[in-house]
Amino acid sequence: MQTISDRFSFLFRSTKGLVLTAIAAISLATAFFGMLSGPMEEFGIKSWMVSNLGLSLLPQEREGRIIILYHTIAMAVVAIETYLITALVPMRKSQQASINATITGGYLTSFIFGLIFAYFGHNYVFHGLFIAGQVLIFFAGVMLTAALWPWGKQYRTSDPERARTRGGVDLERAAYFFMALATLGSALFGAVAGSMFGNGFTVFLAEDIIREPVKTPLELAVIGHLHIMLTLIAVALTLIIGQWLGFKGRLHKWAMPLMILGTLIITFGVWSIVPYQPTAHIIINVGSFPVLIAALLLVIFGWRKITNERLAELKIIKPTLIQRLRALLHDPLRFGALWQMVYMNFVVTAVGIFMAVKLDEIIRQWPAREERVALTGHWHILAGIIATIILLYYADLAGLKGRARQWFGWIVIIFSDLAFGAVSVYETKRVFVDELSQQPLVDATILLADIGLATVLTALAALMVWRLIDLFKKRGRWKQELRETSLSQTEEVAQ
Amino acid sequence: MKTLRVLTFLALILTLTACSAPDLPQATTPVETGVDPNAWATVPAGSFLYGQQETKQDIPYDYDIMVTPVTNAQFAAYLNQAVAGGALKIAGEQVVGYYPGDEFHGKKHEEPIEAGDWPHYPVNLKGARIAYTAGQFQPQPGYENHPVTMVTWFGAQAYCQAQNSRLPGEMEWEKAARGAQDNRAYPWGNTLERNQANYYSSRDIFEKVMGKGGETTPVGFYNGKTYDGYATLDGASPYGVYDMAGNVWQWTGDIYAGIHYRYLRGGSKADYGYNLRVWTRNNVRPDYEGPSIGFRCARGGQSTASQ
Structure with a gap:
């Protein structure tokens, strides 16, 4: 019993175990549901699966299935980023434990019941659980945002190598905080529209209505939602990779304010797409620029660091270009x-x-x-x-x-x-x-x-x-x- | 790591060798389907379930719709007659004809469709299955009963007008494809078999020549008959209308305010199966000529099309 309990603790309580579990879940879903389209469909695998595994794939419900599938995968990705953030950013252990537990329960509930609902016949209890799982994830997001509060005295920094305000507020932590806050609002942006499904608002894929001259506010909200969520996932990952690589120094001091500014402008731009569609794109493009620059600064820092560390390991003092390149790629x-x-x-x-x-x-x-x-x-x-x-x-x-x-x-x-x-x-x-x-x-x-x-x-x-x-x-x-x-x-x- | 380098090199070679296109055949083996392209089917007045969301819609009149898309033979005969009669003229590489233009609303991305001559059909352009030689339009051998393609929306609507008919509106088209009895996704039901319609990688006998993207099949090909060992399933709609799923996208007649595109229905030989669902819409400029785009006509009743 202890043997199983220990493994369970690893998979569902440790950061690396939780990340492993989520990656495994995504891998299984990708492998399984990837069989239903593309070359696997051409090879007849889809037909075999429908005949032998009890899948219910009514053509009328294809778009709904796809929406649930990528929501479940996205939830698992959000969970992975959350595990990494709670392990990388200073916070109380109790906060880390409760955030991780809540989001794990949330994404697994959404994942399991969402996919069963979408692909194995419509039991609406399962659909309810799919939604309930996402509510838990949202709640975990609220807790994460609170835990990332950057103005707490205990989290102020005096490290001259880190981006910070004069009062010592750690701007990397602030970047995480604003990203999390923006994610919560953007999740609601989609959830409000989603809650209207069945009340005159119907399932659609954004790419199917691209040329419609008039889009309803709810359609615009969904289009905005899917764009901003992917963007914020990318912003979070950039911050995570920065911490992995020990991002600091002058480039860090430039990058973090740019990341915060860009995140806020893009989010504002996307949210404004419902009332001000014509100008929203301009705002989004303006906001994208500082985010891309921040990522570029990270790349410059990271590649320089990787190269220099390797050259130091090899004790090469005056490297040639080839040696530098080899060090970079090692x-x-x-x-x-x-x-x-x-x-x-x-x-x-x-x-x-x-x-x-x-x-x-x-x-x-x-x-x-x-x-x-x-x-x-x-x-x-x-x-x-x-x-x-x-x-x-x-x-x-x-x-x-x-x-x-x-x-x-x-x-x-x-x-x-x-x-x-x-x-x-x-x-x-x-x-x-x-x-x-x-x-x-x-x-x-x-x-x-x-x-x-x-x-x-x-x-x-x-x-x-x-x-x-x-x-x-x-x-x-x-x-x-x-x-x-x-x-x-x-x-x-x-x- | 050497293996990795070899694999990468092979992938690069494969990419570089991908750019040579196959020659387009100028003739094909004639296949007689037994379905008459001159036939019309009547769609009775009444309500039906429209679109993926199955909203109940009523078409309060009977109308007729062609049992098959217009064929190369039919369109070639029309071109000869229309050019000889002066309704159409040949200008460079195009058969052109007059169109009175659309109302322009100045919406974002909207382009004006002004009164004037617009292209109907290309003259001897690659992909056109009707050749123009010695002053006559003639279908390429074997393609006589294949659906005409490369015809613009202007050409399609002019053809229908010349036959005292019109392009079907989107609702009319969908009702003819789906019927009024249930919410089926395809004209025959809810499952799509490879030998029931012509779509991407459906492995019909014409794909052997042109690859997965395929070639048009003769109109009414999927009718339950067996062709030289290739058995088809009946792909007719509840009203006995063929080729409402796959083979060629079909122009519809609706013109919407603030948008210059025209809508297409049915999916084609070059599309994955899900595009063949009866509610799937596609759209493109009205002067677009595509090797996967054809049309059929409707007549009678009050058109839902706003042309």
């Missing part, structure tokens, strides 16, 4: 987390700006379904990049070392970027080829995307299996991780 996990942020600018930001600038001239000359493909690919890539950054950080937390660290890191970077690059070409294919000539390009890009994703998922599966085997060991890594409550590099955390 640790794919830390390099990769930042590289993915840079790569995002090629496959998400640049494509997005191109689409916005050339909307009427190029994109709106295509059938709406082509524009829809571009939009769907766009946010799938962004979500995918966020996932790979989390995986690279988790691989480090899980203690991957040596060759395994190299293999896992480079596989995730190269093959995910291969997939994201291929999808970028696929989604904008009409720029390069007409419909009559597109099939070879479509076949190649889909194949490359599938190879990339399948390889990354295989690497992830290997990581999960390794950790599963570890759980069966009496003195496995899990035993040591169970005792850790903080991930911070400083001792003051989580006291």
Whole structure:
């Protein structure tokens, strides 16, 4: 009994165990539900699953299923970020424990009952539990925001290397706080619209109404909600990665105010989309700029630090360019987390700006379904990049070392970027080829995307299996991780 | 790590070799389906469930709709007649015709559709299955009973007007596809089998030539018949109308205020199956010519279309 209890404690009470559990849940959902579309559907796997596993996939309910699926996955991602934040940012242990417990109960309830409701027949009790789970997550968010309150005297800092106000308020903590506050408001933004479902407001996918000249306020709220939530997840992750890499110094002092400013402006812009749609986009673009600059400063800091640390290890005092490059690339996990942020600018930001600038001239000359493909690919890539950054950080937390660290890191970077690059070409294919000539390009890009994703998922599966085997060991890594409550590099955390 | 480098290199090669397009066949094997493209089906007056959200809508009149999309043979005959009669003219690489224009509302992204000559059909452009040679429009061999594609909305509505009919409104189109009995997603029910409609990777006999994106199938192809060992399921709607799911997107006649796009229904050979659901909408500029876009006409009653 003690054996099971200890493992249970690891998986549901320790930070690394909780992150592992959530990643495993997302992996299982991705593997299972990924069979219902794309190449697996073409191979007939979907038909087999429907026939043999009791799935109920009425075509009338497809959009509802998709909405529930990505909500459940997003909730698990939010939970992962919350676990990391409560372990990285100083707060009372009791706060950490209650936040983690609440969000775990919330996301698992939403995850399990939401997916059963969506895919295995409509039992509305399960739908209620899906909603109840999200309420718990929201409540955990309220507790997290309170715990992140940056003006408490005990959390003031005198460290000259950290961004802070004259009164000693830690601006990194403030950035977390405003991100959490913005997330709560933005969750409500979607929840209020969602609560009107069935009362004249109906299920829709944002990409299906792109060209409608008039959108209702509730439709605008949902569109705003999905954009801002993904943005805030990315902001939170940037802050988390910054802490992982020990972000500090002059760049930190510039980056944190920019991150706070950008987060607040973007959030205001998105919230104002309902009453002031024409100006909202301008506000959002203005807010995006400081956030991107803050992320760039982190990348500069991080790459410089990785390089310098390695050169110091090797005792190279006057390195050549090649030696610097090798030093930068020697640790794919830390390099990769930042590289993915840079790569995002090629496959998400640049494509997005191109689409916005050339909307009427190029994109709106295509059938709406082509524009829809571009939009769907766009946010799938962004979500995918966020996932790979989390995986690279988790691989480090899980203690991957040596060759395994190299293999896992480079596989995730190269093959995910291969997939994201291929999808970028696929989604904008009409720029390069007409419909009559597109099939070879479509076949190649889909194949490359599938190879990339399948390889990354295989690497992830290997990581999960390794950790599963570890759980069966009496003195496995899990035993040591169970005792850790903080991930911070400083001792003051989580006291 | 060497293996990783080799895999990356192979992926790069694959990308670079992806840019060569296959040659478009200029003829195909004729396939007789037994479905008459000149036939019309009557849709009786009454209510039906409209859209994915199944709102009850009433169309208070009977109307007829073509049993199949307009074929290359039908459209070629029309072009010959219309050009000879002066209703249409050939200007460069386009058959053009007059359109009186739409009211412009100045909405964001709206483009004016002004009175004047607009393209109807391309002349000998890649993808057009009707060739123009020696002053005559002629379907490519074997494609006579395939749905006409590459025709603009202007061309489609002019064809229908010439036949004393019109493009169906979106509601009319959907009722003809779905029927009035239930909330089915496809014209025949709620499941989609590969041999019931022409869609992306549906593995019909024409996909062997053009790949997964496919080629048009003859109108009425999915009618339960077996073609050279390839057995189809009947894809007719409750009113006996064919090709309301897949094969080609179909222009509809509605013109909405503040938007210059025209709406398309039905999904096509190049779309995943979920696009074939009867309520799925697509839209594009009215002068767009696409190899997956065709149309059919309706007549009788008061059109829901605001043209």
